[in-house]
Amino acid sequence: MQSTMQTLRQLNLSQYVVYIGFLLIFLFFAITLGGDGFLTQRNLTNIVLQTAPITIMSIGLVFVLAAGEIDLSFGSIVAVAALGSAVVLGDYPLFVGVLAGLGIGLAIGFFNGVLVAYLRLPSFLVTLATMGLFAGVARTMTDLRSVPVLNESFVNMFGSGSLFGVPSLVLWTIGAVALGHFVFRETKFGAHVLATGDNARAAQVTGIKVPHVRLLVMMICGGLAGLAGLLYAGRLQAARYTLGESDLMTVIAAVIIGGTALKGGKGTIIGALVGSLMMGMLNNGLILMGLSVSDQMIVRGVIILIAVAISLRDVNN
């Protein structure tokens, strides 16, 4: 037993847990739900489409966590950005509505970022507060009413449309993952994000502009949450204050299971993508199994707990 544990430890399971978990959950549902439509192309495509906003948010969170910070407010940003965009689209053309949504996300990210980077308030507390603050803003913006999105090109671009037969939500996912991966993995900025989260003092004495990095990761997270809001609004053809409300746990779980360290200095965009798809697949399979909403929550909670425990194991030794 002792030696088996040691071998397991040396394998550094945490790096692969997301891929193994993904495969296991896929196989489990394929076997148990194969006859219930889980394996149909339509259902599998649906999983990817439904997961698109989660994937987009998880990319932002990888940057934030890798830099040693946290953002709890992105769910509220989704709602405010979606509502803002939907309201603007009622009177203005497509690009103004898009700019409104992204701009709101970036602005809230900037607000979070200034408090975290320059006033050195802990990001956990700052974003806990702004999460509540902007959830309230989302509720007052339209007095709890949902706002329909009638702009067809917007709906095509962010919802039901497609390009060369590829659904636009898939294109947004691929684009955001590719760009996020490149910036995170291949640029100086990505290296500075990791260094800042790993050892902020070392980063600072080697000339990295640490406050700048912290501000930018909060803005990236806010901007991507804004984009996620547009995707929700496009797919549902409406914006509502509840959008993004329940995504906090899903996104954090996807990112951590994907192999990004909660304490900073380590992260992967591809892992976050697979983690997000795994969470989406889990949702989908549990619904197909006919579990009640409360049972789904329990099962999902247990599975996340197991996956996170395995992911974080090597941090403790």
Place this chain on the structure above:
Amino acid sequence: MDLSNTQAADVLQLKNIHKAFGGVVAIEDFSLNLKAGEIVALVGDNGAGKSTLIKIISGVHTPTSGTIAIDGQQTSFKDATEARAGGIEVVYQDLALADEQAVYMNMFLGREKTKGPFGQLDRKGMVQETEDLVKELDVRIPSAKTTIRNLSGGQRQGVAIARATHWATKLVLLDEPTAALGVAETAKVEENVAALRERNLAVLIISHSLDQVFRLSDRICVLRRGQQIGVRETAKTDKNEIVSMITGV
């Protein structure tokens, strides 16, 4: 002390450096010249002002009065970044390494090599340069791609010194480089420090180990409670004299 010896060859010239934090005097009238290829040890009890002096030279603190000249050019670094651009590198007591990153990323931390139109990291180039450097300095690490977390204390120290060696063009400041190391690792690090002399860099080293100071240095500078007690040539002094200068008895 001989201050007339201020030829152009002196890499660092500190003249009448005075530093006070509020009303508290940390350094009182400190003057020292360092030549290229020379190792000077800075010794003194805790709170004597050694670390403050290192911070003044590396641009972290500005002296209240007095002048700093590099290669005869008077300078006033506003921060550590400017000092680094001026060819001064510091090996900090805590090493300032990012533990989850690879050795080569630490070697180029904040100064990453890039290539291509989109400014991609030149990992290959950085790995190659790191491999060459650790080989040349005989820092024994498994590979440039090893994560710092997986290195021993001595290996980490070796990486920190190699980084300073790589980037310094004039002066390396070392703050207690072997405080946390065992005997064999200390010997290795001392070799690395001695190798800086062959690269014609000036070295200022803080150490609590007098044995080490006598093994490594060309001159010894003693501080006591912010006052410069004196500078001795290592070959012409002994431990007893230095100890009495440090303690004042």
